[in-house]
Amino acid sequence: MTRLTNKVAIITGGASGIGEGTVRKFVTEGAKVVIADVQDEAGVALQAELGESVLFQHTNVSDEADVKALVDLTMSHFGRLDTIFNNAGFGGVSGDVDTIELGEAYDATIGVMFTGVVLGAKHAAKIMKAQGSGSIISTASVAGIQGGYGPHVYSGIKAAVIGYTRSIAHELAAFSVRANCICPGGIATPIFKPMIDPDGQSNEPTADIMRPLLAHMHPIKRSGEASDIANMACFLASDESSFVTGQHMRIDGGLMDMRAGERGAGPTSAATSSDEG
Numbered sequence: 001m002t003r004l005t006n007k008v009a010i011i012t013g014g015a016s017g018i019g020e021g022t023v024r025k026f027v028t029e030g031a032k033v034v035i036a037d038v039q040d041e042a043g044v045a046l047q048a049e050l051g052e053s054v055l056f057q058h059t060n061v062s063d064e065a066d067v068k069a070l071v072d073l074t075m076s077h078f079g080r081l082d083t084i085f086n087n088a089g090f091g092g093v094s095g096d097v098d099t100i101e102l103g104e105a106y107d108a109t110i111g112v113m114f115t116g117v118v119l120g121a122k123h124a125a126k127i128m129k130a131q132g133s134g135s136i137i138s139t140a141s142v143a144g145i146q147g148g149y150g151p152h153v154y155s156g157i158k159a160a161v162i163g164y165t166r167s168i169a170h171e172l173a174a175f176s177v178r179a180n181c182i183c184p185g186g187i188a189t190p191i192f193k194p195m196i197d198p199d200g201q202s203n204e205p206t207a208d209i210m211r212p213l214l215a216h217m218h219p220i221k222r223s224g225e226a227s228d229i230a231n232m233a234c235f236l237a238s239d240e241s242s243f244v245t246g247q248h249m250r251i252d253g254g255l256m257d258m259r260a261g262e263r264g265a266g267p268t269s270a271a272t273s274s275d276e277g
Contacts, residue, residue, distance in 0.1 A: 003238045005030035008078040010070060012061050012120060013088030015042035017189035018139065021226025022085060022233045027053050029234055034074045036061065037088070061088045062111030067119040075127065083237040084124040086138040089113040094151035106153065113157045114164075121168055121179065128177040136172070137236050138165055139229075140181040142252050158183075162248045169246035178245040180236050185252030186214035187224040218253030 009026050013019035014035035020042075026033050027050050036059035037043045043056035057073055059066045074081050092109030093100060100106065117138045128134025143150030144158030161181055169179040188207040214223035232251050235241050250256055 002030040003234060003240070007082040007237065008032045008034075008074060008080050009083040009085065009237060010034045010036060010074055010081065010120070010124070011085045011087060012036040012059065012116065013139075014085075015039040015046055015056070018184070018187060018226045018229045019085075019087045020046060022087065022230040023050070023054065025227065025230035025234050026237065029238075031083075031237070032078050034070065034078075036070050061086070061116030061119060062108070064119050067116075067123050071123040071127065080131065081124060081127045081134065083135045083137065084120050085233055085237070086117040086120040086136070088116050089139060092151060092154045092157075094153070097152055100153065109153055110157065113154070114160055117161055117164060121164075125168070125172060125177065129172070129175045132176050134177040135237050135241070136165075136168070136177065136179040137233055138179075138181040140165070140183045140248055142183050142185050142250065142256055145183060145248075145250070146256060165248065166246045173245055178236075178241070180241075180245060180247045180249065182229055182232050182236075183248050183250045183252065184229050185224050185250070185255040186210075186217045187226060187229060188214055189226055218255050219258060220253035222253070224251065224253060 004026055007030070009031050011019050011023050011026070011033055014023045014033070015037035016039060019037070023033050023035055023046065031053070033054050035043050035046060035054060035056045037056070038058060038060055040058055043058070047054045047056040055073070055077060057070050059070045061067060071081065089112055092113065093105040095101070121136050124134065124136055138161050140161040141150060141158040143155040144162050147155065149155070150158070165179050165181040172179055188210045211223040215221050228251050232249055236244065
């Protein structure tokens with residue numbers, strides 16, 4: 001299992017959820033990984049567990065200075081950058097269309113999940129263009145393809161991530177740099193905690209609560225797992241995908257291929273996939 005030997009990756013939102021699962025997968029496959037997250041305790045613990053192949057850097061992905069420092073650290077410590085996985089995010093601002101507040105919560109939602117993608121791609125591309133190689137991966141969502149699978153603003157952002165990925169893929173192809181995104185279905189991760197435990201009183205892991213609920217959403221009758229997304233991210237980071245760019249990969253247990261009348265109601269007050277949270 002050495003598909004990523006000699007490769008260096010940045011994974012944002014890498015301290016929990018899909019990000020943590022992908023960090024573990026990449027290290028298993030031989031990569032060096034820089035974890036970027038605002039969850040310091042979890043990030044430091046994951047670095048300590050996984051050893052010298054991993055660095056943790058506190059990073060607010062909506063802050064350009066933080067993102068530049070993240071890429072600079074990666075280059076100074078590991079000497080190259082082969083993959084950035086722009087994965088950081090959360091459910092974000094929610095509410096009916098006529099009640100959405102355009103305040104701090106809205107700005108943070110846009111900042112982390114769209115500006116974070118733009119900044120990650122910007123600073124990674126500077127390195128990758130010069131190298132003549134690289135893979136930019138971003139987390140989108142089935143909510144960016146089909147209505148009803150996430151809050152309105154979240155869904156709009158994820159559709160934008162798909163469009164942005166296609167656009168930059170066209171420019172970067174001339175440099176042998178690829179850009180793709182992943183559209184998870186219902187993935188059992190802590191992103192659902194604000195919906196099922198708003199007061200933070202439950203000691204039961206959120207993923208365990210969500211698995212039986214999410215299983216009913218998909219033709220493949222189980223919930224998605226962080227490892228399902230990590231496996232696709234590994235493929236997109238590896239040389240096996242060297243002819244793949246501009247794509248949005250659906251990892252959704254067949255959800256988007258169901259007939260409209262067969263689709264169960266998805267969790268709409270929180271996102272259908274996870275990242276930092």
